[in-house]
Amino acid sequence: MNVRIMYDPSPIRHIAIQCPSCDRWFNGRDIGDQELEYDYELYQTQFTCPICGKVFGSDAFSGHCNVKVEECDNHNDVYKDIYQKVEKWEKS
Numbered sequence: 001m002n003v004r005i006m007y008d009p010s011p012i013r014h015i016a017i018q019c020p021s022c023d024r025w026f027n028g029r030d031i032g033d034q035e036l037e038y039d040y041e042l043y044q045t046q047f048t049c050p051i052c053g054k055v056f057g058s059d060a061f062s063g064h065c066n067v068k069v070e071e072c073d074n075h076n077d078v079y080k081d082i083y084q085k086v087e088k089w090e091k092s
């Protein structure tokens with residue numbers, strides 16, 4: 001699993017997660033099963049890709065997760081080319 005991250009200074013401020021199956025990037029807070037504040041939580045969280053349905057991240061049985069972290073200097077680099085959840089309000 002690839003991760004782009006920006007800290008402020010200790011808690012995670014911005015995070016994007018790449019699905020290892022379809023290679024699309026997402027806001028990590030949109031696809032994780034828990035709120036992420038600190039980097040050690042990356043190893044305890046499961047993510048579900050909203051496009052391909054792949055569940056990845058922490059293995060509930062072994063606690064093992066292979067994470068490659070790229071630390072970014074600004075939020076634009078973190079969220080470069082991500083897919084994001086969009087809610088649309090329309091008059092019916």
